[in-house]
Amino acid sequence: MDKTKLINAVSQKSGITKKEAEIAVETVIEVITQSLVGGKPFALIGFGKFEVCQREARTRIHPKTGEEFIIQAGKVPVFRVSKSLIQQM
Structure with missing residues (x-):
């Protein structure tokens, strides 16, 4: 599922317009992003x-080429699935 399909699904399931669903999805993504940029986990x-x-x-x-190269240290976002979601699959 991509972002457009997610917006359509939110719109249909909640009974709101696609524009309102787009705002809701964008807001959730923004909140998660701000939390991660601030160094805080989002659960x-x-x-x-x-x-x-x-x-x-x-x-x-x-x-x-067989050449050695260095990959720089850095921060990466990670998603860990909850046990209850795994059990539902």
């Missing part, structure tokens, strides 16, 4: 948890 009970993890710098080998 939805029964669904999962978004958080930021620190990745260490690491050395890799280029498969074609």
